[in-house]
Amino acid sequence: MEYCLTTRALKKQYGHFTALGGLTMHVPKGSIYGFVGKNGAGKTTLIRLICGLQEPTSGTYTLYGRENTSRELIKSRRRMGAVVETPSIYLDMTAEDNLKEQYRILGLPSFKGIADLLRLVGLEHTGKKKARNFSLGMRQRLGIAVALAGDPDFLVLDEPVNGLDPQGIIEIRELILKLNREHQITVLISSHILDELSRLATHYGFIDNGQMLKEISAEELENAFRKCIRLEVTDTRILSRVLDSMGQEYSVLSDTEADIYGQISITELTMALVQENCIIKAMHEHDESLESYYVSLVGGERDE
Numbered sequence: 089m090e091y092c093l094t095t096r097a098l099k100k101q102y103g104h105f106t107a108l109g110g111l112t113m114h115v116p117k118g119s120i121y122g123f124v125g126k127n128g129a130g131k132t133t134l135i136r137l138i139c140g141l142q143e144p145t146s147g148t149y150t151l152y153g154r155e156n157t158s159r160e161l162i163k164s165r166r167r168m169g170a171v172v173e174t175p176s177i178y179l180d181m182t183a184e185d186n187l188k189e190q191y192r193i194l195g196l197p198s199f200k201g202i203a204d205l206l207r208l209v210g211l212e213h214t215g216k217k218k219a220r221n222f223s224l225g226m227r228q229r230l231g232i233a234v235a236l237a238g239d240p241d242f243l244v245l246d247e248p249v250n251g252l253d254p255q256g257i258i259e260i261r262e263l264i265l266k267l268n269r270e271h272q273i274t275v276l277i278s279s280h281i282l283d284e285l286s287r288l289a290t291h292y293g294f295i296d297n298g299q300m301l302k303e304i305s306a307e308e309l310e311n312a313f314r315k316c317i318r319l320e321v322t323d324t325r326i327l328s329r330v331l332d333s334m335g336q337e338y339s340v341l342s343d344t345e346a347d348i349y350g351q352i353s354i355t356e357l358t359m360a361l362v363q364e365n366c367i368i369k370a371m372h373e374h375d376e377s378l379e380s381y382y383v384s385l386v387g388g389e390r391d392e
């Protein structure tokens with residue numbers, strides 16, 4: 089697999105405090121990588137390091153094939169845009185003027201592309217309105233537009249939907265999906281809003297106390313936590329026999345409990361079990377989600 093970012097044993101100390109304790113991560117090209125962790129886990133620290141806002145204490149990272157110690161790293165950084173903490177926008181300027189300013193900062197030869205960028209983030213009708221009078225969602229989208237100036241193919245967003253209302257969240261979600269699917273931009277999103285991430289992410293990295301606990305693709309997560317029917321019966325040995333004869337996939341949890349995967353005719357199963365003197369005592373759909381996976385990794389307490 090090709091990666092646009094990898095980190096190896098990346099460490100960041102603030103005095104005696106270890107914010108990142110040797111983090112290793114892999115962001116595949118083309119992915120939407122959900123970087124998950126509770127407050128203080130070290131997400132923003134990692135983002136600050138890869139954006140070059142701070143230097144690691146030790147360890148390395150590689151951006152588009154160039155290690156952080158390379159003199160040419162700047163070339164890889166040009167392929168990257170980021171919104172770290174709050175969007176870097178001028179509140180006393182219009183959306184268009186903010187983008188013009190960013191184009192100047194990047195030394196881009198013309199303002200060509202600004203109208204397209206404004207349209208892409210849904211701010212083409214904001215005219216003379218200053219960013220100061222934008223909603224939080226509009227400011228966030230303008231921040232993303234500023235990060236997209238220079239046409240990056242890797243976008244880093246630190247908690248992009250924090251504080252947004254439901255409409256604002258949907259707009260950012262649709263924008264991220266569009267950037268990824270139609271413009272082939274790899275997106276790294278840090279967040280602790282798991283429900284929202286699960287609608288976007290193709291890959292996850294779970295961080296806690298400055299350590300990567302697990303990296304997993306959305307597909308692997310889905311397979312690990314498939315929907316199933318959990319049955320409680322009088323005897324799972326009989327249930328196993330019946331399910332085997334039906335060619336059904338299942339896993340036995342105890343003498344009385346089992347999970348059944350895939351489509352199943354409940355009537356057929358019930359009738360077969362009755363014939364074998366096995367009674368169904370309870371049955372319910374069991375759905376493991378990103379949230380339960382996270383809790384199983386990190387432990388009970390969440391810090392919202």
Ligand SMILES: Nc1ncnc2c1ncn2[C@@H]1O[C@H](COP(=O)(O)OP(=O)(O)OP(=O)(O)O)[C@@H](O)[C@H]1O
Nearest residue numbers: 102105106107125126127128129130131132133134
């Ligand atoms: N400049 C700094 N000096 C000292 N400690 C810091 C500094 N920056 C961050 N920290 C500490 O490092 C830890 C990780 O912070 P970081 O901002 O990376 O967390 P986070 O996962 O992004 O959390 P949040 O969701 O709250 O932003 C925190 O305990 C924080 O207090």
